[in-house]
Amino acid sequence: MRNLQLSLNQTQKIRLQSALEKLESLSSKSNANSVVTVADSIPIYEEGILKGHGTLDRKGELVATVCGVVERINKLIYIRSLRSRYKPETGDIVIGRVIEVAQKRWKLELNFTQDATLMLSSMNLPDGIQRRRTAVDELNMRSIFTENDLVCAEVRSSHNDGSLQLQARNQKYGKLEKGQLLTVNPYLVKRRKLHFHHLEQYGINLIVGCNGFIWVGEHVEVKDKMAVDQTNDSEQQIGKSDQNSMDIDGQDGTFTPLETRQNICRIANAVRVLSALGFSITMEVIMETVNLSKTMNLDIHEMLGSEFYVLVAESEAERRSLTKRKR
């Protein structure tokens, strides 16, 4: 079992234990039987199955190659592995860190088996004009993203040889500034309709990347410059772009207010606690944890104390039992 690096006193230990036991009893019984480890044989109930990821055919017997949970969809049998690197799917929203600026492309690290590539041609230019990328654009690539920048993008395609292509053809994608990046295990993040969240009461943007990178940062207004530009003629466009660059300069000068910084830290700590406990991370759960810390009147640093871990585990058990009853 994965142990928490916490110093719990006796009562806290017992409370955490009971909360975890409650969680265990709540998890569906059918799942307990379908947990497999490496080289376990998987029972086949029907003829003509399709073997998926994490399985291996050995003399007519289906054998697991990773530790995980057996999933059966019609005739397909595959193993959903828990602790492993990110497995990309087309359309996933991911956050990556630029590690190299190469010719016409950026190389991004996003907890995948290889570095992903983001082509210059598959992203919007900052001035929002749709045109062919010239050599000048290529020379100015560092003005868009440089090494160690954080970038939010979408998975365009993943190839057979394992290479991964990204795209950022929208104003909501791009460089991330003024905030914190948190890395959690990718299996804790589920694919949802919405991965961008704007928490209005805190003035914060929360991006839950499918690769387990979570961004908590100050809210920035997304301006769809393209739509604006299309309505204006070219002369105004130049003026506009000048104005925009002025705006950006102005933004760099201003600093994030203290309250926003505290909110960022609070949300980040909530994510840290949840990931250490191994609970799945969604916007709702994060907000619930943040609210719990606020109602308990805890300081931000106290959120990483052992008491709060126990509280979060207990509230999670409570929450799951409620949702179960509703069903």
Place this chain on the structure above:
Amino acid sequence: MECFLVQVDMVYNDVERLRFLFGGFVSGFDGFGFWVRCWVWFQHLVKKTVDRRLSISGSHSYQLSEMEFVSPEGLRLDGRRPTEMRQLRAEIGVVSKADGSAMFEMGNTKVIAAVYGPREVQNKGQQINNDHALVRCEYSMANFSTGDRMRKPKGDRRSIEISLVIRQTMEACIMTHLMPRSQIDIFVQVLQADGGTRSACINAATLALADAGIPMCDLVTSCSAGYLNSTPLLDLNYLEDSAGGADVTVGILPTLDKVTLLQMDAKLPTNIFEDVMQLATEGCKAIANYIREMLAENTKQLEFRRGS
């Protein structure tokens, strides 16, 4: 008392030599010659004392090869039976930044393993085959792992050899063709060495690889066995290992019944070797059962905590 007598006796016998020594002294102090004679006499004295001592102790002379490793009651030095293994203990997820990690204990031998990857190949020159993952392994011993503090914990011949052995053993079970253009790094470090570090390292590496979610065709497990006092012994500790008898380290794929590692550092007759190897294989299977249990428990924990 006897010892004292001997020395006195010896000194009287050496009157001649005394004269030899001090004769030189009387005839004049000739520097170098004096010290040479001094040294010769001293050597003679030492030799004599040792000889006498041995003759006194007689037949009880201390010899390693005749040491008793299995008592008449059938117990070994640490109180185990010949076919008994040391206590196993494992912990998964001990290195937070690694993709997979594990700690494995066999009695007093304690090993920590961390797996990074599959990740982008760092040194493109090392990549020989483009459509298979590159497996790398680094073995090291902590300075404090042995009785006397080590000076150079890695980079010596022994660590290089063990790194290679672990790498080849793990490569045999990792399905490298599923992870093209990437590399897997395995780091193992011995925290406490008490014999059987090689086997413990392989077991720890297996656990760490399984934790990292790397596809493998089977879990490799390893165990050692030896032959001392005409008895096959399972899982040798440091004392038994350094006795000079045969030490057979076996690594197997338990469900496939295949051998991926076999090392022996002495000679054994074929029929005895078969027994020893059989014993080691059974040890491997016992370890495999334990590792499986640990992994199943860990996966179950992760799954129910995550929730549906």
